[in-house]
Amino acid sequence: xxxxxxxxxxxxxxxxxxxxxxxxxxxxxxxxxxxxxxxxxxxxxxxxxxxxxxxxxxxxxxxxxxxxxxxxxxxxxxxx
Amino acid sequence: xxxxxxxxxxxxxxxxxxxxxxxxxxxxxxxxxxxxxxxxxxxxxxxxxxxxxxxxxxxxxxxxxxxxxxxxxxxxxxxxxxxxxxxxxxxxxxxxxxxxxxxxxxxxxxxxxxxxxxxxxxxxxxxxxxxxxxxxxxxxxxxxxxxxxxxxxxxxxxxxxxxxxxxxxxxxxxxxxxxxxxxxxxxxxxxxxxxxxxxxxxxxxxxxxxxxxxxxxxxxxxxxxxxxxxxxxxxxxxxxxxxxxxxxxxxxxxxxxxxxxxxxxxxxxxxxxxxxxxxxxxxxxxxxxxxxxxxxxxxxxxxxxxxxxxxxxxxxxxxxxxxxxxxxxxxxxxxxxxxxxxxxxxxxxxxxxxxxxxxxxxxxxxxxxxxxxxxxxxxxxxxxxxxxxxxxxxxxxxxxxxxxxxxxxxxxxxxxxxxxxxxxxxxxxxxxxxxxxxxxxxxxxxxxxxxxxxxxxxxxxxxxxxxxxxxxxxxxxxxxxxxxxxxxxxxxxxxxxxxxxxxxxxxxxxxxxxxxxxxxxxxxxxxxxxxxxxxxxxxxxxxxxxxxxxxxxxxxxxxxxxxxxx
Numbered sequence: 001x002x003x004x005x006x007x008x009x010x011x012x013x014x015x016x017x018x019x020x021x022x023x024x025x026x027x028x029x030x031x032x033x034x035x036x037x038x039x040x041x042x043x044x045x046x047x048x049x050x051x052x053x054x055x056x057x058x059x060x061x062x063x064x065x066x067x068x069x070x071x072x073x074x075x076x077x078x079x080x
Numbered sequence: 081x082x083x084x085x086x087x088x089x090x091x092x093x094x095x096x097x098x099x100x101x102x103x104x105x106x107x108x109x110x111x112x113x114x115x116x117x118x119x120x121x122x123x124x125x126x127x128x129x130x131x132x133x134x135x136x137x138x139x140x141x142x143x144x145x146x147x148x149x150x151x152x153x154x155x156x157x158x159x160x161x162x163x164x165x166x167x168x169x170x171x172x173x174x175x176x177x178x179x180x181x182x183x184x185x186x187x188x189x190x191x192x193x194x195x196x197x198x199x200x201x202x203x204x205x206x207x208x209x210x211x212x213x214x215x216x217x218x219x220x221x222x223x224x225x226x227x228x229x230x231x232x233x234x235x236x237x238x239x240x241x242x243x244x245x246x247x248x249x250x251x252x253x254x255x256x257x258x259x260x261x262x263x264x265x266x267x268x269x270x271x272x273x274x275x276x277x278x279x280x281x282x283x284x285x286x287x288x289x290x291x292x293x294x295x296x297x298x299x300x301x302x303x304x305x306x307x308x309x310x311x312x313x314x315x316x317x318x319x320x321x322x323x324x325x326x327x328x329x330x331x332x333x334x335x336x337x338x339x340x341x342x343x344x345x346x347x348x349x350x351x352x353x354x355x356x357x358x359x360x361x362x363x364x365x366x367x368x369x370x371x372x373x374x375x376x377x378x379x380x381x382x383x384x385x386x387x388x389x390x391x392x393x394x395x396x397x398x399x400x401x402x403x404x405x406x407x408x409x410x411x412x413x414x415x416x417x418x419x420x421x422x423x424x425x426x427x428x429x430x431x432x433x434x435x436x437x438x439x440x441x442x443x444x445x446x447x448x449x450x451x452x453x454x455x456x457x458x459x460x461x462x463x464x465x466x467x468x469x470x471x472x473x474x475x476x477x478x479x480x481x482x483x484x485x486x487x488x489x490x491x492x493x494x495x496x497x498x499x500x501x502x503x504x505x506x507x508x509x510x511x512x513x514x515x516x517x518x519x520x521x522x523x524x525x526x527x528x529x530x531x532x533x534x535x536x537x538x539x540x541x542x543x544x545x546x547x548x549x550x551x552x553x554x555x556x557x558x559x560x561x562x563x564x565x566x567x568x569x570x571x572x573x574x575x576x577x578x579x580x581x582x583x584x585x586x587x588x589x590x591x592x593x594x595x596x597x598x599x600x601x602x603x604x605x606x607x608x609x610x611x612x613x614x615x616x617x618x619x620x621x622x623x624x625x626x627x628x629x630x631x632x633x634x635x636x637x638x639x640x641x642x643x644x645x646x
Contacts, residue, residue, distance in 0.1 A: 011471075011472040011473060011474055015474075029478045030478070030483070033450070034446050036461065037458050045456050045457065048457035079468050
């Protein structure tokens with residue numbers, strides 16, 4: 001599988017936390033995923049959908065770079 | 081091809097164990113499963129008298145725990161059956177995960193060369209148990225079959241047991257009692273001890289199938305395959321043409337109905353996709369829980385393996401973590417029984433293995449939540465991770481079809497001496513030791529085969545050390561740590577860049593430079609190693625006082641009362 005070398009969007013594993021050491025490479029990603037699912041715990045489907053929308057907006061503003069965001073939107077739309 | 085026939089072990093009358101007042105044994109193990117047997121073998125290797133009581137008269141029925149991880153094989157090397165297990169088992173490193181028909185993720189358990197043992201072997205539990213029983217008997221363990229422990233009473237300095245046999249009931253006492261009686265642990269229940277955690281609402285069908293097939297020795301996992309839509313399937317190769325196939329069924333499945341051959345056979349035919357002949361050796365429906373006891377130590381009673389903690393099967397963290405329990409416990413118990421350490425050292429068994437159990441439960445819970453999503457949103461995320469995994473490496477890393485058993489880094493252990501010098505790499509205090517190829521007396525050998533018999537001081541050199549250094553390293557373990565006790569020895573072991581002739585000290589040659597690389601070692605670097613092949617302290621230069629202080633700490637000399645009931 002090819003990795004896009006000349007794009008701004010990071011698609012290699014990038015989950016990490018400053019000051020913390022992970023001895024297994026899957027651990028930081030698994031931890032994020034656990035938090036993500038936990039955040040939806042007990043919500044209805046509609047509430048989950050709304051949470052996802054808020055989450056995307058928060059993260060998009062944090063990223064800020066429109067070039068990165070356009071690329072992410074394009075890849076999300078294309079990867080089905 | 082032919083199904084496995086369980087051996088029957090001979091019953092021996094307990095006449096020699098019956099007495100009034102009751103006999104007092106130094107160590108009794110309840111349960112002759114893999115973990116209890118490992119504990120018994122370790123006890124015998126340390127010269128401890130051990131009595132094993134088991135209510136059955138044979139090994140496991142069905143293949144049960146089939147995946148034995150690299151760390152377990154390293155422990156079994158120390159116990160003396162790894163070679164046999166590896167020769168009979170199917171070694172593998174590669175796991176493939178499929179979505180429908182496409183491969184979306186692949187992992188390699190041991191990506192770097194230069195390790196004695198593979199990432200995993202698959203071998204039916206009954207074969208492993210047979211090997212462990214033969215080894216325990218060879219070493220002089222006293223194993224009694226059809227001896228069912230029906231009551232245990234805890235006392236300050238011993239435990240008393242009631243044992244039921246075909247020849248009647250009798251009482252016996254143990255200074256130390258190791259409870260290895262499995263997930264349902266009648267003894268844990270009898271003592272009314274807590275075990276808490278999560279029950280998962282899903283059912284799985286395990287089938288051991290005897291057939292000729294040329295699938296590679298790899299772990300194959302499918303999400304939503306065409307032959308079993310909307311559920312997961314797992315395939316493992318075992319020894320003697322036995323294949324383990326595991327079908328997710330969902331919570332609504334009827335366990336009695338699903339076990340019937342007329343239900344199982346069409347599922348297998350759909351999967352195999354041809355009309356090859358096969359035979360069913362064993363079929364079972366299981367559910368699972370992720371939970372652990374609050375405390376693995378209750379005075380003189382120590383819980384190990386499934387009796388103390390249970391995980392989902394995705395990740396093979398059950399039997400593998402049980403072996404690590406025995407490995408952690410037995411050197412500590414040996415020192416305590418021989419009077420070389422205070423019994424507080426056993427609190428660190430509970431502390432360290434509860435930490436490891438939490439990590440195992442965390443990983444197996446995460447895998448289970450990925451494999452069996454509990455809500456529509458969770459399922460959407462899971463399926464879209466799989467969709468992105470076809471294109472992007474970050475998503476492949478998130479695909480969680482089981483994070484296979486690897487040992488915990490015991491970084492929180494109070495036995496560790498924290499680093500004062502700078503080191504790169506993973507061999508931090510508390511790390512399970514990484515293996516590497518070495519040479520001993522001109523012969524190819526492995527690092528881990530040179531360690532694991534008591535404490536050891538590893539000194540890296542590039543020339544024959546001065547007589548002063550040799551005198552220093554020899555004196556590291558000479559001070560008695562407790563009044564009226566034999567000193568705890570830390571045996572010197574020199575790792576040299578080239579063959580050196582040093583009298584009275586064992587020298588291993590780092591022939592490929594991989595020991596130095598994996599341990600970030602330079603000449604002068606010194607490691608103190610636990611008897612269970614974990615790093616406990618390290619320095620850039622040898623300092624006898626520092627080593628002695630670290631050894632004292634590693635044997636529990638500095639433990640206050642605060643960690644007792646962690």
